[in-house]
Amino acid sequence: MLDDTDRRILRHYQHAPAAALSDLAELAGVTANTCARRLERMEAQGVILGNRAVIDWRALGYEVEVSLRAQLDKTQPRAFDEFTAAAREVPEVIEIQTFLGRVDLRLYVIARDMVHYQHIYRSAILPLPHITDIEALMHMARIKADEALPL
Structure with a gap:
């Protein structure tokens, strides 16, 4: 403690x-x-997991961020494993979250601009295995992004 x-x-x-x-x-x-x-x-004890550099990806030319909510074919026993393994290989996918409920996963994708995003979506996201439905939420503004805990 x-x-x-x-x-x-x-x-x-x-x-x-x-x-x-x-x-x-x-x-x-x-x-x-x-x-x-x-x-x-x-x-x-694992309370402190490590230090990391926080890089402003906008300073590197990435202007578009999209949250993709996906549903997978749950009749396939390895759907989650195969999907997440493939999604990890897409460099512009910077976060993958899984959920219980109507949405199975959320992919957080960054792109340089809308043309780049469209290319990523068509060439790397849509071919991911076991997707039955996908919805894009275009990021407009970050209101709060604080990783500090209330200690």
Whole structure:
């Protein structure tokens, strides 16, 4: 279990994971050694999964984002596995989610422009196996995109 000190460290760490250990420790009100030990323990326990670079794909020329909701042929026992394996191979599919309910999966797709998206859709998405229905939702605005947890 996490105590208040762990939560305080995580609260600051999630907002500045590249901060110097001494700065993080000072913000959390602990010594650098305590901070390092606790971060190591939380990593070993799987509380901290790692650090990653967050890249603005718009800065790389991708202007279109589309959420595709798909239904699969559930009479095929390997439909989910075969579909997700194939969808993972499409570089512009940056997220795949599965659901229970009317929608089976959601693919999050990025493209440079609408012409590029149309090419991806026709050449890489439509040929994916076991699709029985697909609906595109064009992204208009991101209102909130915060990965920080309320600690």
